[in-house]
Amino acid sequence: MAERLLLAGCGDLGLRVAPLLVAAGHEVFALRRSPPAAQRDGIRWLQGDLTRPESLAQLPGGVTQLVYLPTPAGREEQAYRAIFLDGLRHVLQALQASLLQRVLFVSSSAVYGEHGDAWVDEDTPPAPPGFNGRVLLEAEHWLAAQPVRSVVLRLAGLYGPDRMQLVERIRAGNACAPRQPLHWANRMHVDDAAAAIVHLLALADPRDAYIGADDTPLPLHELYRSVAALIGAPVPPEGPAPAAVGSKRLSNARLRDSGFSLRWPDSRAGYAALLR
Template sequence: MLATSPSPVHAAVLIAGAGDVGLRAAQRFVARGHPVFALRRHPPGAPPPGVAWVRGDLTEPATLAGLPAAGIVVFAPTPGAREAAAYRGVFVDGLRHLLAALPAVPARLVFASSSAVYGEHAGAWVDEATPTDPPGFNGRVLLEAEAIVAGLAGGVTVRLAGLYGPGRTQLLDRLREGKAAVPHGQGVYANRIHVDDAAAALTHAALLERPAPLYLGVDDTPLPIDALYGELARRVGGPVPPEGPAPAGVGNKRLSNARLRASGFTCEWPDARKGYAALLA
């Protein structure tokens, strides 16, 4: 098993799908002394310090020949389109292609999944034991990939909540322009995690000596969505968000990170209001 404490010999890490969250995780592994390889279809110039690019496409098995041996794999791809075929091609077929191409079975494979696998819970608390009931194709495809990961001896899934952080300004832009409606006073909750905390959670799960097979990656503070949107609108100088329906295909729930915290993880940004405030500052 992988050790939690530093040692002279560190497992090599392959980030399969090295986008924003994946590269942030890569830099955390580098800081801990791990050799890190980052798989991308089209590597964008020079890699971050300590990271080596690997060119390959998860949807094209022939491009995955010659992958480096890695004791730790972080599987965090991004589909090219928001449609079922693209999701299945990357998350399900792509995962199978990756596992077939690896020169050895990794001691640990961490999958960055999503809380989209849950359904409607009327604002109740949700944790890893809550039955899944995905309302959309994305959640259904992710569950298929999770099943593959669960069949691996070192497989761990981290279901990430809604991501925010540098470069993710769409919501703020909509609030500034008065285009983001929200249900007021109905107890509809938003669940968020800062991208740096998401990357830290993936790294943490990879390095635990005896991880659970599943964690919820979310901050400490589920917020009524009208309170969150109202606070953000005020900070960006936008109007009070108008009355409107809850976000479609998400479901109303409060995600609990109790299992992740019990494993020793601490969010740098436990409350999205403070995380957004720091971004805007």
Template structure:
């Protein structure tokens, strides 16, 4: 199993594989120093000449790179060109599964209505457009082995920007017209990815969300209570992400159940473990 672009999610998947005594390789431009899991291949997905050390035994891939900068050219280089370079190098391998970590940013604004895997994709930003192009590349190159997972907003340890903004009084929330957020805990996202890497007959596309969208004002009001802070002031909805509620019925049909049913429960547990 190759974890290509092995950042936070990849390391979580690798830890689960190690606990099950299942081997995996991690691919990064700069692997961490010292002994670790997985075993590392140092390579750059954007430079195909560095992808020469891939063993012939690879039959399963998780593609989850990080662009390093919020820049259209960088996104395209990593998600589209990098995926193409890797698939070129793996040509001739008997690939059983290639899981691409995408994003719910491929959807447009649904005016607060529900969406699922069948909802039309109308990205509002360059990130969604690039990720949709990567999805289409995978579908063309790996029509049988390819699986796309569109993750919602990931929260968890090390992902505390929302907490700092709330503590600093920078959060504003719409109250007159609900604006919905769709999230998933990092541990649940990793568990989902691990299941999709190994399940026998997955669908080609899944929404990686906990299935319990939350109004932004309800979420931040609940977190303010936990922190002993006043509720955030009213303000405009976030721009560029669309107002939508995303369902996870396809995950439920797969048998996946998130540990954290929604972000309020997950973040309460997170706050309880912060000194």
């Protein structure tokens, strides 16, 4: 059944989601502060700022599904609260509540804390170590209390075209990783993340939360060593783990059990394909 969808905050990830939804026969509106000058791929672009409710007065009527996937203006708590809490409230207030059937909120595995070698799934109690995870968890809780069905997708670290920061850090010699104790890293190719969003929107009876990650959590130093070998760079030295990012192994079992298949189940193969 064709839906009228709004992608709120349509950046890099949204630009991969929108054409998939158009190809599936849906009517797709995409909201961002500065839309592209030319219409593309059947996407209907809208200009608006999620932090300014007056700019959302002209959102289309009849939206049945909302995908909320904005990018904060900065890496400070105020910017996160403005976009993930205030912005979410603003867009829901601007839409016709009686017609809105589902909200898919793109969150982050940053809502989970330190778990060492243990596996983490959707039933693991969140304990975010940083402000980003705390704000996202607050937004999840607020959305769950609203009178609309919501689904949360907690994404691992994304990589892909235009998301090669790790490669550049290793190439520049600016990366290090602990070897003992192991620090586990979790990744997901951005194209798999986009496909997962489309998949969850199509489910007749989705669960309330899903983890978006590939099949292969890796010790951080092994991931770095693999990428270094691909680009002919020195193996990054031993050093501290990233701050405010707990070690954990993310389980994608619930997402896979829902019928989703990954194109890139192992980030080592994904990075190799990108660097060919």
